[in-house]
Amino acid sequence: MRARHLDVSHEVSHKVIRAAVALLVTACAPLAAPLAAPLAAQTPPAAPDPASVERGHATFTSACGFCHGSNAKGGEKGPDLLRSVLVLHDEGGESIGPVILHGRPDKGMPAFPFSAQQIKDIANWLHSSIAATKDRDSYKILNIVTGDPKAGEAYFNGAGHCTSCHSVTGDLKGIAAKYDAVTLQGKMLRPDFSWKEGNPPHQVIALSFTVTLPSGQSFTGEPMNLDDFNVALRDANGAYHSFARTKDGPRVEVNNRLQAHLDLLTRLSDADIHNLTAYLVTLK
Amino acid sequence: MFGQLLDPALLTKPPVDAWPTYQGDYSGRRFSTLAQINQSNVKHLTLAWIERIHVGIGQGAIVGGEGPVPEGPPTDPGVSTIKSTPLMVNGVLYFSTPDNAWAVDARSGREIWHYTWKTRGGIHIGNRGMGMYGNWLYFETPDNYLVSLDAQTGKERWHTEIADVKQEYFSTPAPIVVGNHILVGTGGDSLDVPGFLEAHDPETGKIQWKWWSEPLKKGDPGFESWPDEYSMRHGGGMTWLPGTYDPDLHLYYLGTGNPNPVLTGKSRKGDNLYTCSIVALNVDTGKLVWYFQPSPHDTHDWDAAQTPILIDADIDGHPRKLLAQANRNGYFFLLDRTNGKSVVTAPMIKTMNWSKGISPSGQPIPDPAKEATIDGVLVSPATGGATNWPPPSYDPQTGLFYVGTVQEFSMFYLTDTDPHPEGWGAAERGVGDFGGDLEAIDIKTGKIAWDHHYPFGGGPVGMLTTAGRLLFTGDGARHLVAFDPANGDILWHAGLADDLSNGPITYMLDGQQYLVVGAGDSLYSFTLEP
Structure with missing residues (x-):
């Protein structure tokens, strides 16, 4: 769950999560969802000006990307800068600046006569890229609609026994117009928990x-x-x-009342999930 | 050493009138030979005292550390949660939370001293406790310092940096003291750094040896299990829980964490040694003697860091030196601890779906179809694992291994499609669980002898067994519970103000047996009614 991993660690535990749910869901059942609720995030450092990050990205791509890779993860000649100790210890370009201005002639890196603002922009972009890499809660889920909607429909009407509670002309009519694919899949797999992307999770009493x-x-x-x-x-x-x-x-x-969904977890193949998702998104 | 508080010989014996190291003794069994508290009188256990901790600067705390003076009291819940197993030596309890350490009178629960560390950062999720050598204490900080204190006064002797917090290392283990080695590990898997274990000199803090969890270059041991130096340098294999030690074999046993990037393996094809491994190290040199890898090429964050418990038992009529681990990946492992060869591998949870079976060498065979994809795969256990760091226990009287487990499912979505992903590389979404269990596992077969199911609680939680035929643990519903270790019958319970958050300990003091547990921000001490 997105929430679990704000607690950036190896040791995320069932009970920690249950306790968090109890805190979060103040108005309702403390035990309905042992999983998945946002724990307090680590206080992030002040976010740099997005315009500066954008400028830094452009400057980096044109001037530095050839050696360090356009994503700064390293290339043919230049090292990975997202895991560079010098970059990680840098604040606002004060360590990165001298390297850019003087180059590293011994390692084949030329000097770049950038302005103080350009250096700051590059530093801001590198630091925001590092933050995005290490903050796994910010990772964006990509295209999950890859399945066969016909097979999904067949599963819905057949092996999944979905029609014993649901109807595409009744409760599910137009559901794909209300939710994006990731949210729809989440509602199918974990309906006791509403977790529309970007909004605080909301407990459903089941x-x-x-x-x-x-x-x-x-x-x-x-x-x-x-x-x-x-x-x-x-x-x-x-x-x-x-x-x-x-x-x-x-x-x-x-x-x-949602036991059938829980039990599905032990029966669904990954193809079933992909196919059902592909079918659900057609229910506009 | 003259007049020292801790006699090093204590560390090699079952704990009786002390609890001198994280696991009580080197075996990691968390079994006490004490029986004053037993099945016949456990109903008469009564509260001796409660001590609630107050963290941070103030109220006479001794202040150390390299960071700035904090603007207010710490707000991270990890700082106020006692996950450490206290030491008890000469009537004094020593325990810690991130950036904080205490000495408390074991008779009264009253604070003797409190030390607090001004941090430079790092993840403040937990601290497992302290190590002790003579009159000196050792603990690690989230910003990766090893700090030594004078046990009498709480005054700092020295501190030394063991890892770089800017590279996302953070340290939680309790140092383990073997001979004149202070064994120190670290953690952190946000930014693809290699793991290591270090031995430090107890007097000076100087490093004696350093063992890296993976090869650093071609030709190093294990290099053939990585495609290239680029991938091995991304490392992993964090050493974030204390290990165990066999004085006769002179081996230190340690479980290592996951490889990096965490949830995708495309840039690190191969088994990725020695991540997700149980390793045996020569304690004087730090050289690897053998390894066993419970999760080859892990792509689900299933550290093998859980306590490797050392057990001497007969297998097929022959006495054997064994090592048992209940692993985060959902399997129970029994090994021969002289050579690392598999004796038993058995599943602990029913929902597990990531493995294609068990190889002739006793290793689970990962199903590549259960590695994160863009459109998602459904996997059990979740990244948190079937079990986790809370210490399990082995009771030689029953031959059973006690561990808290949970059966959870998560979706794993690949999010970093670069040929060289970094960080986690994929997103996880928890989708449901089937509750927790307290499992009693027969070590010789791996079969579950009895099981106590918690539809809404349980899960990984600390365990203690005693010769009084008692198993003490928590139920995830704020109770401290005593079970009959033979059959799982509940014999006694007490409601606390929070869930059990550490491993329970027991010891004799003034002729009385005490049971001490941590739950949230408080330590609770129980003893028999006089």
């Missing part, structure tokens, strides 16, 4: 609990907690009910 006491009295409502020792829910009137769990009960039933 779960309900029914707790039945030994007396036969039962309570149904939105989940508030379920662990080995306690179950709690909020009923349709907004009343909170909490019960201790013991060997003798109460009986707890968990109903996930």
